[in-house]
Amino acid sequence: MTPKQGLPVLAGVDGSEQSSVAALWASEEADLRDAPLRLVAVTQEGADEEVWEFLSDAADRCRSERPRAEIFEEIRHGRPIEELLWASGNAQLLVIGSRGRGRVAEAVLGSVSSAVAMHARCPVVVVHDARSTFTTGPVVVGVDGSEPSRAALRFAFETASARRNDLVAVRVWRPINAEYSWAESPPGVSLFSLDDAQRELADELGEWREKYPNVEVRGDVRFGHPVEELTSAALHAQLLVVGHRGLGGFQRLLLGSVASGVLHHVDSPVAIVRSLGVA
Numbered sequence: 001m002t003p004k005q006g007l008p009v010l011a012g013v014d015g016s017e018q019s020s021v022a023a024l025w026a027s028e029e030a031d032l033r034d035a036p037l038r039l040v041a042v043t044q045e046g047a048d049e050e051v052w053e054f055l056s057d058a059a060d061r062c063r064s065e066r067p068r069a070e071i072f073e074e075i076r077h078g079r080p081i082e083e084l085l086w087a088s089g090n091a092q093l094l095v096i097g098s099r100g101r102g103r104v105a106e107a108v109l110g111s112v113s114s115a116v117a118m119h120a121r122c123p124v125v126v127v128h129d130a131r132s133t134f135t136t137g138p139v140v141v142g143v144d145g146s147e148p149s150r151a152a153l154r155f156a157f158e159t160a161s162a163r164r165n166d167l168v169a170v171r172v173w174r175p176i177n178a179e180y181s182w183a184e185s186p187p188g189v190s191l192f193s194l195d196d197a198q199r200e201l202a203d204e205l206g207e208w209r210e211k212y213p214n215v216e217v218r219g220d221v222r223f224g225h226p227v228e229e230l231t232s233a234a235l236h237a238q239l240l241v242v243g244h245r246g247l248g249g250f251q252r253l254l255l256g257s258v259a260s261g262v263l264h265h266v267d268s269p270v271a272i273v274r275s276l277g278v279a
Helices: 017-033 048-065 080-088 113-119 147-163 194-211 226-233 256-263
Strands: 009-012 037-043 071-077 093-097 124-127 139-142 167-173 217-223 239-243 270-273
Touching (some): 017 048, 080 093, 080 113, 167 194, 167 226, 194 217, 217 226, 226 256, 256 270
Parallel strands (some): 037 071, 093 124, 139 239
16 A cells, blocks of 8 residues: 555535535545545635635535545635645545636646646646546557656556456557657667567566456557547546656657647546656
């Protein structure tokens, strides 16, 4: 068990339907993790009465869906990004809506979601409201061999195991001659074949297969752009997991910019995972 696993699941609530959907997703995840759920609204001084109203409504919906979950409501005063980032240091997971349309302007999550997802001190799940259900399909994870990618792989296995769901690990491969001629190949870049990509993916999955024998895992090596291929792979997924600022051994396998890219293109919930100490 990691230190974070004893901490609550945190969900940002701002009165919008998007944040209510995110709170419901968070209540399910908290129930599965046997963790308490903290519903947090961020506003300025003087708006507490209105905020308590929609915060309580969100809590009631979550309790109705997940009666076993231990749920707490909290109002924080300040700027949404700063307060959610600060709160993320004492959470095992932070869940937010993809955008907000709340009645409290200061608490709108639309401009907040990307900043929080990229800088929080725990994994962040951004929930879109375009899907009617999040309980079908596999968990999909993007893999590139980097430290954040390994953290994402660990998170994906933990989630698939808790949800008793299949896992699809996607590695996006691009041959070197698709980007450079032999004369233009930058220093340190060596020939990297499809066989290499498949072998490295199998090696990365081996350790986690042993730790989570109950998870049915499938490796999927694809050719193309990471954002496009992960978006396609996540079309029917219940969750897409990516590492933030993944560098790996080959820069063509970057997952750093991919994290922000998939947030704008994927309808399923997206988990952004950073390893400890990675900026």
